[in-house]
Amino acid sequence: MLKNEKKTYFYNLDLLRIVSMFMIVLTHILGKGGLRDAVEGREDTYFFIVWFMQILAYVAVNCYGLISGYIGVDSDYKLSKIASLWLQVFFYTLVITGCFALFGYQLDAQDWLGAFFPVVTSQYWYVTAYFGLLVFKPLLDKGLYSLSDKQLGQLAVAIFLIFSLVPALFNNKVLEYSLSKGFGMTWLIILYIWGGYLRRLKLEKIKTGFLLLIYFVSSLITFLGMNEIGKIWFWYPSPSLVLSSLAIFILFAKWKLSSQSKLIPLVIYLAPASFGVYLIHLHPLIEKYLLVDRFITLLHLEEWLLPLALFFLSFIIYLVSSILEKMRLSLFRKLKLRDKLSFLDNYL
Incomplete structure (x- = not known):
C-alpha cells in the first residue's frame, strides 16, 4: 500500500x-x-x-492514542498541522485566562506564563505528551513501515509484556520506563505503535460479542486488581485496561460506517x-x-x-x-x- x-x-x-x-x-x-x-x-x-x-x-485516553497511530502512520507529517494544533491550544489558554482575569479572579505570574507557553508549562498533560510524540513521528512511521507484519506483531506483544503485564503482576512501578502512570510521551508512543500495527490487521474478522466480553471482563479484572493487588492496575498501562481499550477500539475500527x-x-x-x-x-x-x-x-x-x-x-x-x-x-x-x-x- x-x-x-x-x-x-x-x-x-x-x-x-x-x-x-x-x-x-x-x-x-x-x-x-x-x-x-x-x-x-x-x-x-x-x-x-x-x-x-x-x-x-477510563479506556478513552488509550483509545485516543490508538487512533493517533492507526490514522497517523499513514498520514503526512505537516508542520502546518502542528502549528494549527499549537494555535488552538494557545487560543484557549490565553482567552480563558483573560476571561478569569476580567471576572476578578486573582491570577499570578505562573497563570500567565502557562497561558503564553502552554506546551512547555504542561497546562494539559496530553497536549505536552502529544507534542513530544510528534517530534518522533517521522522516525516512528519509518520504523513501522520497515518492519514486516510478523516483526511488528512480535514487537507489539513484547511491548505489552514488558511495559504493561509484568509490572502490574509484580505491582511495581518501574520508574526507569518513564511511563508516569500513562500520563506522558512514552505511553503515547507505545499506543501509537500499537495503533499502527492494528492498521495492518483484518479487524472485521473479530466477533463483536467477543470484543464486548473482553471489555467487560477486563474492566472487572481492573476493578479487582486495583483493590486486591495495587493501584497500578488502574493506570493507563494496566494490562486489563489495555485489553478493554483495545476491545473498544477494535469494535469501532471494524464498524463499517457508510457515508449514507x-x-x-x-x-x-x-x-x-x-x-x-x-x-x-x-x-x-x-x-x-x-x-x-x-x-x-x-x-x-x-x-x-x-x-x-x-x-x-x-x-x-x-x-x-x-x-x-x-x-x-x-x-x-x-x-x-x-x-x-x-x-x-x-x-x-
Missing part, C-alpha cells in the same frame, strides 16, 4: 473520538469532581457505581470539535475553580438517579464545550489561518 495513495475518511473512528471525549468528561466529573475520593472506603452501592463508571470510561449512515451528519459536526472539548473543560483555571470537588453533592441522590445525573452533566459540559469550539473553528476559518500556515510545509 502506498502511503497517502488515496484520502480515507474514518467516520467510525471519528465517532470513537466523540464517544471517547464524552467518556473523558465523565471521568473528570468522577475524579476531579471529587466523587472518587468521597466514596473511598465506603464499599456501598455508591462506591460500586462510581468506580465501575470510572473504569468503563444517519450518524454521519452528527459525526461530521461533532468530531472536529472533540479535542476542543478537552481544552475547554480542563483548562487549569476552569479545573481549579469550577471542577475540583464541585460534584460531591451528587452522592446525595438516590442510587438509581446517580448514573443518570452523571451522564446528563457530562452531556451538558460536552455540548457547551462543543458549541464554543465550533465558534473558534468558524473564527479560524474566516481568518484563513490554515492556509496562512501552509508555507511551513515547504520547510519539511
Whole structure:
C-alpha cells in the first residue's frame, strides 16, 4: 500500500473520538469532581457505581492514542498541522485566562506564563505528551513501515509484556520506563505503535460479542486488581485496561460506517470539535475553580438517579464545550489561518 495513495475518511473512528471525549468528561466529573475520593472506603452501592463508571470510561485516553497511530502512520507529517494544533491550544489558554482575569479572579505570574507557553508549562498533560510524540513521528512511521507484519506483531506483544503485564503482576512501578502512570510521551508512543500495527490487521474478522466480553471482563479484572493487588492496575498501562481499550477500539475500527449512515451528519459536526472539548473543560483555571470537588453533592441522590445525573452533566459540559469550539473553528476559518500556515510545509 502506498502511503497517502488515496484520502480515507474514518467516520467510525471519528465517532470513537466523540464517544471517547464524552467518556473523558465523565471521568473528570468522577475524579476531579471529587466523587472518587468521597466514596473511598465506603464499599456501598455508591462506591460500586462510581468506580465501575470510572473504569468503563477510563479506556478513552488509550483509545485516543490508538487512533493517533492507526490514522497517523499513514498520514503526512505537516508542520502546518502542528502549528494549527499549537494555535488552538494557545487560543484557549490565553482567552480563558483573560476571561478569569476580567471576572476578578486573582491570577499570578505562573497563570500567565502557562497561558503564553502552554506546551512547555504542561497546562494539559496530553497536549505536552502529544507534542513530544510528534517530534518522533517521522522516525516512528519509518520504523513501522520497515518492519514486516510478523516483526511488528512480535514487537507489539513484547511491548505489552514488558511495559504493561509484568509490572502490574509484580505491582511495581518501574520508574526507569518513564511511563508516569500513562500520563506522558512514552505511553503515547507505545499506543501509537500499537495503533499502527492494528492498521495492518483484518479487524472485521473479530466477533463483536467477543470484543464486548473482553471489555467487560477486563474492566472487572481492573476493578479487582486495583483493590486486591495495587493501584497500578488502574493506570493507563494496566494490562486489563489495555485489553478493554483495545476491545473498544477494535469494535469501532471494524464498524463499517457508510457515508449514507444517519450518524454521519452528527459525526461530521461533532468530531472536529472533540479535542476542543478537552481544552475547554480542563483548562487549569476552569479545573481549579469550577471542577475540583464541585460534584460531591451528587452522592446525595438516590442510587438509581446517580448514573443518570452523571451522564446528563457530562452531556451538558460536552455540548457547551462543543458549541464554543465550533465558534473558534468558524473564527479560524474566516481568518484563513490554515492556509496562512501552509508555507511551513515547504520547510519539511
